[in-house]
Amino acid sequence: MTGPKLVSILRQGDWLIASIHTALDDSQMLLFRNDLVEQIGRHRSRGVVIDVAALDVLDSFGANTLRTIAEMARLRGAETVIVGIQPDVAFAMVSLGMDTGDVPTALDLEEGLAYLGRPTGARSRGRRDAAG
Amino acid sequence: MGATDFIGAREDPSAPDVAALIPMVRRVIGARVADPTTAEDLVQETLVRVLTAAPRVEPGMLEPYAIVTARNVVTSLWRQQDRDRRNQHRVVDLSPPDAPDDDMLAREEQEAVAAALARLTDRERDTLVAHEVSGQDTRSLAEELGSTAGAVAAQLNRTRARLRVEYLLVRENVEPPTDRCRPVLLALSGGDRRRQREVDAGRHLLECEVCARLSPPLMERTQSRDDELRIPIAVDADVVAARQAARELASRLGFARTELTLIATAVSEVTRNIVRFAGAGEVVVELLDQPRAGVRITARDTGPGIPDVQAALADGYSTYNGLGLGLPGARRLMDEFAVVSESGRGTTVTMTKWCDAR
Structure with missing residues (x-):
């Protein structure tokens, strides 16, 4: 792929920060998914923040892919937070009848990192029970 | 030495x-x-x-x-x-040399025009030649024909449209394969959008290879309209192109950002269906001013068609590993929504968002 990077996946301690920089089509979305899940294993990450602020649209495929990523990451032992859903995108998702399932969301990157670092979760095995 | x-x-x-x-x-x-x-x-x-x-x-x-x-x-x-x-x-000669086939091409061109002219009716041809070649104005033509200048001008326009179509047919040396071809090509050549809708020109172009090949020069003349965009759809990237084009065009009408995102999302859903199920098609985005300001999106394909449209419009109906939100979701996002599907011929989704609708 040429031109500027479409996504970036940066490591920050135990966490990965994955930012989408532009509108992605379906196959790019799937590449992003595979890349991210692979990197979770490589960096032994415990948490992932996905920043979707630059996505123009979160349609059924986009939202579904995010859910899949979160589920795959969970199976690989990492917790996922989606941040940066724009108000108009949120409105479209609700109108469409979409949601992000049980994937936690946060307003922005700061909130997302705060969520991952919250003392209650502590990224222990009992985290999901404690959160639920 | x-x-x-x-x-x-x-x-x-x-x-x-x-x-x-x-x-x-x-x-x-x-x-x-x-x-x-x-x-x-x-x-x-x-x-x-x-x-x-x-x-x-x-x-x-x-x-x-x-x-x-x-x-x-x-x-x-x-x-x-x-x-x-x-x-x-100073010694460089910038004027290109005459290509050896120039003469030949010019002659073929001439023959094609002559043959196309021959296919017009006598009256059409006489009027056109009098106006274009002899420079007779429409008023005096109208007097001779016992008609009005406006009617003569309209007639001339139709004749020119026909001449363009016949010229293309002669030059490409093809006969239209179906009896729908000529009316479609005429409607395209005349740039008459109402007529194009009546003969369902968009669908015919997807189905008829000959017309698809002949039509580009006819459409170029009307493509200059800046309130209509036509995006061919074949691969994933076209989905993004279509939804961004729709957003761009609709933004001219003063839609709020939220509504633009709704439109883009709906376009994304219906366009994805084309890529997934039909493989190829097109999306036409046009701005409307009648009866109100709005944007209409027409997504056409020549795929297998939807066997049960009512079922496909229900939530959760999915033939692939999706959420089944595509069509029903897009329907919720837009103000008007219609699906026409014919088994084996393809599907047309037409949806409209009015600008002042809340």
Whole structure:
């Protein structure tokens, strides 16, 4: 792929920060998914923040892919937070009848990192029970 | 070198030994001129000059004379090269030569126009020729024909549209394969959008290969309309292109950002269906001003069609591993929504968002 990077996946301690920089089509979305899940294993990450602020649209495929990523990451032992859903995108998702399932969301990157670092979760095995 | 040996051999004993100067002259010129053949030419020229001048040069001064001559010869070469470079642009002929097939093409062109003209009715042809060739204005034509200037102008427009179609048919040497082709091509050529909708031109172009091939030059004339966009859909990336084009065009109407995102999301859903199920199709985005300002999106494909449209419009209906939100979701996002699908022929989704609707 040429031109500027479409996504970036940066490591920050135990966490990965994955930012989408532009509108992605379906196959790019799937590449992003595979890349991210692979990197979770490589960096032994415990948490992932996905920043979707630059996505123009979160349609059924986009939202579904995010859910899949979160589920795959969970199976690989990492917790996922989606941040940066724009108000108009949120409105479209609700109108469409979409949601992000049980994937936690946060307003922005700061909130997302705060969520991952919250003392209650502590990224222990009992985290999901404690959160639920 | 044979030539110099020859010169040397002819020398009478009293004459200065020019041949002995050769290595030195070579060195002087070789230091200034890189190209060996040019250098050798200059060496020969220097020797000729020295030989001619030898009787006039004082004995013992021949060597310095040869050196100066060699330098001068090199300098004049440089000057000449410099002058050539400066004037090079003057000798370039920028007018392209006549291609050998120009004549032939012009003749074919002429024959095609003549054949197309022959296919018009006598009355159409006479009126067109009187107006275009003889320069008769529409008013006097109207008087002759017992009609009005406006009617004559409209008639002329229709004739021109037909002439364009017939010309293309003659030039491409094809007969329209179906009886729908001509009306569609005529509607496209005339740029009459109401007529294009009546004959369902968009769908026909997807289905008929001949018309798809013939139509681009006809559409180029009307494509200049800036309130309509046509995006061919075949791969994933086209989905993004279509939704961004729709957003861009709709943003001109003063839709709020939220509504633009709704439109883009709906376009994304229906366009994805084309890529997934039909493989190829097109999305047309057009701005409406009647009855209200709005944007209409038409997504067409020539896929297998949807067997049960009602079921497909229900939430959760999915034939692939999706959420089944595509069509019903898009329907919720737009103000008007219609699906027409014919098994084996394809699907057309038409949806509209009105600008002032809340």
